[in-house]
């Protein structure tokens with residue numbers, strides 16, 4: 001299980017990457033607007049690796065920084081998976097994509113009003129974010145994210161060989 005080992009903080013240009021890392025189960029902070037000094041302070045205090053495409057930021061000492069090469073989302077995930085050995089773990093889809101908070105499994109009856117009726121009838125496992133209240137289930141959005149990740153991560157494995 002690699003997810004417990006890697007903790008990240010993505011810079012403000014890597015919001016989509018952060019979302020996919022959270023989806024995979026990796027504790028990943030992301031703030032749409034944050035000063036570099038604050039980003040580095042949090043990384044240091046919380047022993048997180050900074051992810052960035054900013055070469056100037058990557059030269060800062062005292063904090064582990066990973067400078068991404070890739071520009072496109074698929075390639076960025078591919079690059080990170082190859083570098084850090086990331087994988088879609090058992091705990092995929094257990095973290096809020098928006099807040100990064102670990103999700104809590106909830107009784108379907110408790111969230112019936114929060115999801116479309118069709119969803120409520122189709123799925124029986126629901127998880128909720130304790131911070132923002134968003135409800136998650138393994139529907140189309142989940143499948144699309146899995147498919148994208150499987151493609152990106154498979155390529156990462158291939159390129160290591």
Ligand SMILES: [Zn+2]
Pocket residue numbers: 096097098099100101129130131132133134
């Ligand atoms: Zn949330």
